[in-house]
Amino acid sequence: MIGFDLSEEQVALQDMVAKFVKNEIIPVAAEYDKLGMLPMDVAQKAHELGLINAGVPEEYGGAGMGMMESCLIAEGLTYGCAGIATSLLLNSIAAIPIMFFGTSEQKEKYLKLICESEEIKFISFAVTEPGAGSDVAAITTKADKKNSEYIINGRKTFITNGDLASIYVVLAKTDPSKAHKGMSAFIVPRGEGIIVGKKEDKMGIRASHTVELIFEDVRVPEKNLLGKEGQGFAVAMEALDRSRALAAATALGLAQRALDESLKYACQRVQFGKPLISQQLIQKKLAEMSMEIDAARLLTWRAAWMVDQGKLPILESSQAKAMAGDAAVRAAVEAVQIFGGYGYSKEYPVEKLYRDAKIFQIYEGTNEIQRLVIAAELAKKVK
Ligand SMILES: Cc1cc2nc3c(=O)[nH]c(=O)nc-3n(C[C@H](O)[C@H](O)[C@H](O)COP(=O)(O)OP(=O)(O)OC[C@H]3O[C@@H](n4cnc5c(N)ncnc54)[C@H](O)[C@@H]3O)c2cc1C
Structure with missing residues (x-):
């Protein structure tokens, strides 16, 4: 049932x-x-x-x-x-x-x-590099094995909480001659050789810290290897497949706020002698926002349910993340429109929603990459 x-x-x-x-x-x-x-x-x-x-x-x-x-x-x-x-x-x-x-x-x-x-205590996930965003296999951070430890050198960028973290999960190449299969994941406690670089001055989600991290001869004991050597890509991708429902749920929170603020405002604001809510073009916007949010929520809950059943929802979590991210952006755009000039002012909350929403199409794998994953998973089903 x-x-x-x-x-x-x-x-x-x-x-x-x-x-x-x-x-x-x-x-x-x-x-x-x-x-x-x-x-x-x-x-x-x-x-x-x-x-x-x-x-x-x-x-x-x-x-x-x-x-x-x-x-x-x-x-x-x-x-x-x-x-x-x-x-x-x-x-x-x-x-x-x-x-x-x-x-x-x-x-x-x-x-x-x-x-x-x-x-x-914060823990950060350090994958992205200046030359390797969507193309994770292109990372150049290296982990060289010397006796019973690894020595990590490289540069990570856009790392959430990177300046606050006590622990990092870091993806590095243990065999640079290989792409996906040359990567390993490490648990790296904050310490000598980890330098916090520039902090991003962002358009939105400004209260979250996003920084560059530089690893200079960071020594990590062998026992901090996460999974097996060469398994790093699978560690990162499986973790993202499991966590993507969370990214979808965050997008939903913003989308729902945009809808609630818009509904409230549309009921209060009077133009042409009646509240905005009685105008059919405004009703259409609100109806479509609610349809997309509910559809995204159902996809998100399905992906979360699958994780809780011990399944790995690759297709389903990408569908949820892309749908919820797009719904959040559309809801925020429409919220500003419903507020008119007031929506463009920092005095009202929807201006911030508009700036914040865009990230949901970018981080945790862009929505283009989600669509590539969805198509690849669909193609696997063709007999
Ligand atoms: C605020 C913020 C927080 C972040 N937090 C973290 C974090 O904690 N840890 C971490 O490791 N990373 C983090 N990231 C990085 C984020 O995951 C990357 O920005 C994202 O994966 C995209 O990589 P990129 O920015 O290098 O864009 P690129 O990969 O250069 O892509 C640029 C554009 O091209 C498109 N594109 C790329 N390849 C294809 C393709 N094959 N087909 C079609 N379109 C394509 C992309 O979708 C995008 O629109 C964060 C980013 C931001 C902005």
């Missing part, structure tokens, strides 16, 4: 997140967007409520929630601010490679470190 009702626990979780967002995130979102900084006190409170590492199993100090619950948290947090939510949710994404490919010793050490520390 297919059911769409959330459990009592899931509804309680949604309510808890909504209350946190209303009291802690919405009041400071515009200020930290302007500053281009993460409000650390808000991040600490989210950590204390168990919202940061929700998907980490309880035995390693996490909340042990499923992907479905993590998606509900993601949608709720992004409703308040996509920038703050991006930083807070990144731990859930970066912990996935350790959860699925880590040895028990690695999980015991690093998952417990991020979950059980009283003070919030």
Whole structure:
């Protein structure tokens, strides 16, 4: 049977997140967007409520929630601010490679470190490089094996929370003569040789920190190899296949906020003697926003459900991410249009939604790349 009702626990979780967002995130979102900084006190409170590492199993100090619950948290947090939510949710994404490919010793050490520390600890996922974005196999960061350790050299770019992180999951080439099969993943604690480079001055999600990282002779013990040598591409891609539902859910949070703000405004604003909501062209916009958001939410929940069933949703998570990212951008564009000139002003929240929305078509694999994945998966089904 297919059911769409959330459990009592899931509804309680949604309510808890909504209350946190209303009291802690919405009041400071515009200020930290302007500053281009993460409000650390808000991040600490989210950590204390168990919202940061929700998907980490309880035995390693996490909340042990499923992907479905993590998606509900993601949608709720992004409703308040996509920038703050991006930083807070990144731990859930970066912990996935350790959860699925880590040895028990690695999980015991690093998952417990991020979950059980009283003070919030960040973990970053460092894949992208100046010359390797969508084409992950083109990375040039190298990990050379010397006796019982690896020495990492290279440059990563656009790394979320890179300046705040205590731990990095880093993708590097252990055999530069090979493309995909020459890559390995490493757990790299912050330390000597890791230099934080320029911080991006971004159009949107400004409260999340996005930085360049330079690795200069960073020594990592052999036991910090994640998975096997040469398995790095699979580690990264499988982690992204599992976490993409989360990226979709963040896009949904913004899209829903755009719809709610637009509906409220359309009911209040009077032109030509009646509220905007009674104009059919405005109704069409609102109806289409709601159709796309609901369609994206169903795809997102299906992908999350598959992860919780132990499946690897490649096609389904790409469909969800692309649909939700596109829905968020369209909803934000239409929200500004419904607000008219006021939508263009920073005095109203939709201006920020418009700037923030665009990232959902770019990070976690661009929406063009999602379409390539979808087509490749469809082609596999042709007999
Ligand atoms: C705010 C922010 C946070 C980020 N956080 C992280 C992070 O924490 N860790 C991390 O590793 N990375 C992170 N990234 C990087 C992000 O994942 C990359 O920006 C993204 O994968 C695209 O890579 P690129 O920017 O190099 O674009 P490119 O790969 O150069 O692509 C440019 C354009 O060409 C299109 N394109 C590329 N190849 C094809 C193709 N074969 N067919 C059709 N179109 C194509 C793309 O879709 C895109 O529109 C972040 C980026 C941003 C902006």
